[in-house]
Amino acid sequence: MKTNRRTFLQAAGVSVSLPLLESLGASSVEAAPKRMIAINQDLGFIPKRFFPKTAGRDYAMSPYLEKITEHREQFTVFSGLSHPGVDGGHRADKTFLTAAPHPGRASFRNSISLDQVIANEVGNKTRFRSLSLGINDVRSLSYTQAGVEIPTIKSAADLYKKMFLQGDRDAMEAQLDRLRRKGSILDVVLGQSSRLSKRVSDSDRQRIDQYQTAVRSLEQRLTDAKAWEARPKPTVDEAMPEYPEDRKEFFAMVRMMNDMCRLALQTDSTRVITLFLGSVRTPGVTFDDGRTLGGYHNLSHHGKDEVKLSRLEEIENAQMELFGEFLRDLKSVNEVDGNLLDNTMVLYGCHMGDANIHNNSNLPIILAGGGFRHGQHLAFNSQNNTPLCNVYVSMLQNMGVETDRFASSTGSLTGLV
């Protein structure tokens, strides 16, 4: 799989047929679009090996950051960030991008995730409004306006098919028929519910209204999908990845998914991606050299045992190396005004500050690329955390979304621009 990826990279930018870049070639004044990808690695990192001990631009790299030191000027590492009111340990994964408080509570309701706010703004410009991806876990980072989870694509091969495999004319017609049929079914459904909402109580009506909104929203998406279906998909030299079936092939999966993410952004198939790296449900990992380590989740509950800690470190080193590889790959793609990383904000982190004790403060967060002023460790108060959403506001503004708030934000981050 490693070979495939390298082979592709040599060819990248030369033989890849990119509708967007073609159109850019024609006008050549338009800047490359801004993109965003948010990655959550749901066991996070051993704090003392992740966070740098010093702050500012001259900060000294931590052991984990050493792994991505070649990108030092392209990322900012944060400390002292969290979502106010978000607790519940593992369960906070669903609020990593939404910041909805108290995910463990009985009355919990989720809210819209960062990526979906962006997708609402720029999603209509690409074949996929956004992509929600996951590895080894069914859970997703993306939530709709109503707080409903958007299911993930779970295989790099499936994603490849969706993005690049062009059916023949018959297949395309069949798909268009299917979309039209769905649309006509929704017409019937909608007419029905408008009648229903007349004979229910007020609070019930709200629920029915939410349903109607959902139906309308789907109709709009079907219309968009029809328009895209008629256009050819981009072609790439990269072969369809042979996505492993064994859940222990976690790193191979991450690498393939990263490749697909880069291709998705590069071909402008989408501008918004979330990727959930399900470490918790990864039974063990196989390293590049074929060695395996079992019980990833168990290792995170290391109980300060040295052997467990060293194994966990080994896995987390590999996680960081993969992340570095991803950044390198983004950098290697040239665009009209710099490289793909310059135009892509890469958020990487976890909803738990320390998985060993399931806490949800002092989150490990890295923001790379996207044209920010990077190369620094922005350290905030570890006792009284700054809302992570302040970073999100800066990201939204960077995407061109005109807003000065998101969820629990108290402003944007000044050190970034």
Next chain:
Amino acid sequence: MNANSNIVASALTSCVGSFSSNMAIDTKVSAENKVVYGFVIIFMMSMGLVAQASQGSDVPEALSAFLGNHCIDCHDDAEASGGLNIQSLDWNLDDPHITNIWVKIHDRIAAEEMPPEDASSLGKVERGVAIEDLAGRIQRFQEKNYAKHGRSVARRVNRFEYENILRDLLHDPTLKVADQLPLDGEVHGFAKVGTALDVSHVQVNAYLDAAEFALRRALEFPVKKPQLQSNRYYAREETRMWAGKGNPGWARFSLALEGLEINDRYSFEKKGFDPAYEVRAEVITVDNTSAELTGTWRESTKSSNHVGTHYLADNNEGTGTYTISWKAELPKPGTYEVRVSFIGGKDMARKAPYLIRHAEGETQLTIDQTVTPTIENLWFPLGRFRFGSIGNGSNSEPVVAEISLSNKGANGWVVADAVQFVPLDNLEKENQKAQLSKEQASTAIFRGAYTPFYYGFEKFKAPIRGDYKVRLKARSVLRKTDYVEWEGEKKPRHYPGLVLDATRRYPTPVNDRIFSGKRSEPVKVYSSTLSEPNNQSMLPIGMFEAPPDAPEVFEMEAFFEKGAMVKLDCMRLPSPMVPAMPHTIQKIEPEGYPGVAFHWLEVEGPFIKEWPPASYKALFGDVPTEQSGRHVIAVPTHPLQEAGELLSGFMTRVYRRPVADAEFERFYLYAKQLLEEGETFTEAMIATYSAVLASPEFLFHCGEPGELDDFAIAERLSFFLGESIPDESLRALAQQGKLRDSETLRREVDRLLEKPEGRRFVKEFLDAWLKLDEINDTDPDRELYPEYAGDWWLVNSMIEESRLYFADLIAGDRPARNIIDADYTFADERLARHYGIPGVVGPTFRRVSLPGNSPYGGILTQASVLKVTANGTVTSPVLRGVYVMERLLGDPPSPPPPSVPAVEPDIRGATTIRELLKKHREDASCASCHQKIDPPGFALEGFDVMGRWRENYRSLGEGSERIEGVGRSGNEFVHFIGNAVDASGVTPEGDPFEDVLQFKELLLENEEVIARNITEQLLVYATGAPVGFADRDEVSAILEKSRASEFGMRTIIHEIVQSPLFLRK
């Protein structure tokens, strides 16, 4: 409360009983206090102090003054003791979370837990006034809301209900669509509450896809009814018996047996059964050494695949100058199969000309010698020929037969080896032998299943979805081991990479030392639908115990998906995982490898009750079918008319109330429109049905506030106890308006609980209530808990125990206190071993009695509960304590204040969790909650992460004793026996306990708490609404009516269904 005050209180309660019916009295408050409220409320009314509940955010004045005097000192912006900041708490009862905080404030004050005695001089009367005031406000606010909206809010069906509905509707019991639908929001862990069951375009799209998928499955069958078949699949004819991508070297764990005689020819490396074996004595073979030759044939032994000392090869010129003639003297005239041997290979003759002289004349055949001969890779049959004339003399006279071969035009190297004549009657005998020998032959499996390694028969694939009978012939065996000394460069054959330790001898399984098993071995049989073994497509069919003395045949009934295969799990056998070595595995079973020898699988079926299948009839009634590819289409005579009839029937079943004309019309017009546009009948109906299944009438439970009508009762009841839409009987009763009748309701509850669908309720309720669906979220650490690694049997048995136990609580109307303790439980062999109960053998669950000193018995100490409350490495009294408070005692603690760091577990052995917690509890802001959380957690410290009883912790760092060995999964481990467990504690009431047994006794002093909690949990589940402050009286009423049965679980369910909480929106 002491006994004296109880008596006084009950005497006084009767005096003021008339008040309690319409007063907001928290039932958790002692009866003694009620008396005081009684006087106080009269006093308050006369003073005009009873205000309307406010919707504003300002706390009502009187309440505000009280809080200011007694609470704000600690619960202010600065200190927010215990995480509660009353100073900034809004009076906004619209927000359920804020209401919960106010209720909690009420409960703490009412229970005299707050304000703390040392910090306040709050008098009894003032306390009474305050809580009465607060209670009244919350109560009136909620009642007003109920009147306006109902307790529950419209809710859509959750994904499991959606799946069940389609299963019921389409008679498709193994349909899987829940996985295609997004996860549902939960309240109190239950996906039953409208406010959390949000819906977005994602669901709507998923509904359309899921419905279409399910509807199209109903068309996947051939027009012609499949015949009942019975086929036997011999284990020895399977090329391999495991699934999943894996190291083919795993075959070494399997071997073939003939009877109990091992024959290496039959190992998997030979790939399959050899029918020609043992029949050679009766055939006539002529080797090249007895043949007549022309040309200078070269003798060769280059390929070992030949008969006799050598074979012959020509010069590859194809000139025809090389010939060979084999002559055989056959014992009697008759028909023989003529076989020739050659070696095969790409350079060999493509056109080797053979000539057979037989009774009817001569036959010339051109044979391609590049192929591998078909029989034993050696013999290639030329055909069947008669030799000798029957009319010519005696039948026993010998006959001479001649076969010849030349190299003329051969196009490649011609090989001449031997010819064989097999008499036809002998061939028949040979087949019989083959049968006999196949019957006796078997293949043994020496390990349990482990993802992705399942063993099984792969030659059988169910031709069609339906009912089958499965028979398996098997016995148990034991494979002995020899210890082999490995020296120098010599290494075990299968482990070229193994680094040898010269000081050790390596046990190696020996395939010729197979014996009868010492015990029977349980085998679980699965149907596996997809080629992917680890994606939850395994459905258990049944279990049996393979006996040690002689093979027996076991029969099971199975429902197969199309393409399903039969997979096996030899449950008790170790499941060594890569890269486990044989010398480590050996330590698991030092007496030899137990295994199960399988002879064959026989499948009979499909057993068809009706054709077309019920799934089709549910959608298309009696409309005739026509084949279209792999499925059928419906071909009606009068499409429009039949569309109307079918749609009407469908909607009546799907909607839980009479279908209005306008509702029908809308969908009917859609079907009509599609038909008029030229769409086929089948497609038009699928689209229309999909629309119905995406319509809010189908998806939502809603209605007017107030009393539920009969249809709504049927709906609520059916979703409660059957997780699906009402069945025919319920629909009929609703139609007849009989469901408001108490006796009818009672009968229906009993009926629903006894239906097979009652199991759905038990499963779904327990998954949510006890979080049993999280049981596989963590795996036990292999170093600390090697005995559990990969032990599916144990985990499955844990879940089964809880389900059987809870189902039995209901079936037997057993008291709610059995949630905490009982002197019995349900166990199979594996669980009994886990619990230390002797004498339980085999995989069948049975009721077992527990001795008085057993810590088990009761849901509180079931292994499943103890596992979901631990991670795989450590137990935490905090997590277990919170779970017990929230799930079993109905008193959920507040989440920890964010500023306090959590306790970090330490398994190095120096400190115990109790010591760590002690430091934590010294923090005043933690103490008040941990006073309640920790005792149940401490009491459960006597159980490890899998719920097994322990006297000491295990540690990876320090300890009194070093334990090493090999775990169930073949991993070598080392751990230490650590500190002794201290499971003692003191309850918040000040009662000390030494261990979990005493703790259970303390809990059972107040059975009503246990009963109230399970009642409330069931109420949330049944009515789709949290139990509010205003519902407390009705909950008490349910408890009162259940008291005579000692809070019997079935009685509680009956009383819930009879309660206004259930019968009103």
